């Protein structure tokens with residue numbers, strides 16, 4: 491299954507050029523494989539950057555879409571009640587620390603909602619984020635994202651949002667103010683910033699600091715949540731419980747959906763009219779999300795992610811010990827980063843040429859986010875291809 495470049499890969503000039511789109515035209519997918527228009531099959535360790543947790547063409551997603559369409563309800567205004575959104579909220583609340591759920595359409599929107607909720611709850615305005623963070627591309631989330639190249643052309647961003655060094659105790663102690671800070675936002679496992687599981691002890695310190703200063707803790711689990719690290723939520727492995735948790739990517743199996751889960755204390759600060767989004771939690775996306783969450787929350791599936799993650803970690807450690815350009819490997823569950831001593835992009839391109847899709851996480855890290863349902867032979871095949879490319 492060696493990939494060859496396609497000839498139909500010239501992108502249309504009609505699409506705005508904000509993505510560095512590469513390679514072939516993808517026309518279908520099944521499981522952990524994407525198929526291009528020339529028939530080339532790619533083993534996909536990108537999975538829509540974490541969206542396609544159940545892979546492509548999963549029967550649960552297909553079934554949920556078909557059932558939802560049979561009712562004729564793709565969208566109903568949030569001015570009226572619909573069943574799927576109410577059931578989904580109950581499901582997420584039952585499975586987490588949270589008491590209430592708010593639904594929106596993307597990760598950035600979920601984080602923007604979290605900022606507003608924390609401001610209203612605390613009566614304060616400042617937000618503290620950390621180096622290596624990625625929280626989205628809207629104005630407030632961009633201000634909380636540690637990527638000067640993404641930020642610079644669009645300044646001024648939202649004021650009152652600062653980025654301080656991650657995992658530094660004194661820095662966060664100085665930055666979090668009892669009189670000014672509304673919230674701290676952190677990814678328990680940083681994704682775009684190089685795949686870094688953050689120190690649980692430091693997260694515990696941040697939690698204590700926030701408790702003593704009346705500051706909300708927001709966990710951004712847009713990338714690392716919903717089974718990705720081997721538990722339904724990544725916070726379960728940290729011993730730290732947030733006040734607000736944001737989700738998106740895999741939530742509705744590829745349909746656009748985000749969520750902010752909140753405690754009853756945060757919820758009590760919010761009233762009708764405080765926040766809204768037209769499409770949020772509509773019946774089609776919520777029906778699919780309900781079945782996706784139930785499927786991912788199956789203890790057997792989560793145990794399988796942990797087992798595959800342990801295998802992957804051991805295999806990548808071995809790879810690091812024999813290939814000198816590999817400086818470090820980091821990860822949890824089925825989210826891994828391979829830090830190189832040189833730029834990662836050429837290796838991503840070389841892997842694609844061989845039929846393996848991987849992506850970067852920063853300039854020198856190769857990121858691996860296969861579907862959670864990937865089979866053992868596929869995982870082995872992908873890592874073997876990567877090893878050839880890196881060697």
Ligand SMILES: Cc1ncc(COP(=O)(O)O)c(C=O)c1O
Nearest residue numbers: 596597598624625626681712713
């Ligand atoms: C941790 C994290 N937060 C937020 C976002 C933004 O999500 P979206 O692209 O759906 O707005 C991303 C996207 O990659 C992410 O990885």
